[in-house]
Amino acid sequence: MREAIRRAAPEAEEVISYRMPAFRQHGVLVYFAAWQTHIGLYPPITGDKGVEKATARYAGPKGNLQFPLAEPMPIALIERIVKLRVKQDTEKAEAKRKKKPQTTRKPKGSK
Template identity: 70%
Template sequence: MPKESKASQALDIDNYIAIFPGNVQAILKKIRQTIRQAAPEAKEMISYRMPAFKQNGILVYFAAWENHIGLYPPISGNKTIEKCLARYRGPKGNLQFPLNEPIPYELIEKIVRLRVRQDTEKTAAQRKKRPKAE
């Protein structure tokens, strides 16, 4: 895995992915594609030194580590998805997909679709709370 300094200097997701060995690059590219497919309106960015996708707010971050791919923030709000995530929960509820196991891309897609819905609902609720201009 790359040294922290290289990953922290990535200016965009392409730079971030390029830092890693080929096998990890392939996984990161597929995760990126999976997220794009599930959230086509989301914008790519680097935030907290990790690739992130933002619509109104941040939908998800992902990062490669020595033995796993991390997906953040912790996911809640759908009992079926939460049940599927139990085996991947790491410290603080963030997800850790081991590199020595198949990456659950379909599950990642479901997570992102859930986060898009939650983001849209949160934004709509915030708009309702704002006072109307007169």
């Protein structure tokens, strides 16, 4: 899981958030955790109908993804999900940067 995320988001930093391993760029891209019968991937994936359709069979009760331990890990799908999250995270950071008001400072000593 970590290797797939790292390949899809090489600039991301590994962190612990909400007591789970996570990868962060401008904001958190994904969290993941191992459970008794599955590996969970958070947050729910939205914004791309193709990815949503591909992940539908793994959707848990709250929309988070649950990859059963009894099945092979869908590495290509995980990389696709992370690439989507990187794109969304970058767009959100750019929008926030553009929205930030430009302040003009007066030179020191002027009135």
